[in-house]
Amino acid sequence: MVKLGLNIQLKDVLYTLTFRCNLVSTHKFAIHENCVVSYGPFFCVIQDLTLKMLIAVGEPGNGVYYLRIVCTG
Numbered sequence: 001m002v003k004l005g006l007n008i009q010l011k012d013v014l015y016t017l018t019f020r021c022n023l024v025s026t027h028k029f030a031i032h033e034n035c036v037v038s039y040g041p042f043f044c045v046i047q048d049l050t051l052k053m054l055i056a057v058g059e060p061g062n063g064v065y066y067l068r069i070v071c072t073g
Helices: 026-033
Strands: 002-004 008-010 035-039 044-048 054-061 064-070
Touching: 008 026, 026 035, 026 044
Parallel strands: none
Antiparallel strands: 002 008, 035 044, 044 054, 054 064
């Protein structure tokens, strides 16, 4: 299990020692957290589908989006 902030726990994750960062499947994350992931040229936003609350914000770099702000709700 991996924790992202206080309220987000990812289960059934794989761990690889050689990776320099954690990669998350946005499809599985969206299903597990009942959220939507929106992408723009300078950011991505993860938002709860039911409450419309912001869950996290990421910024692009090296071909992936890095989570920079994880909201604790």
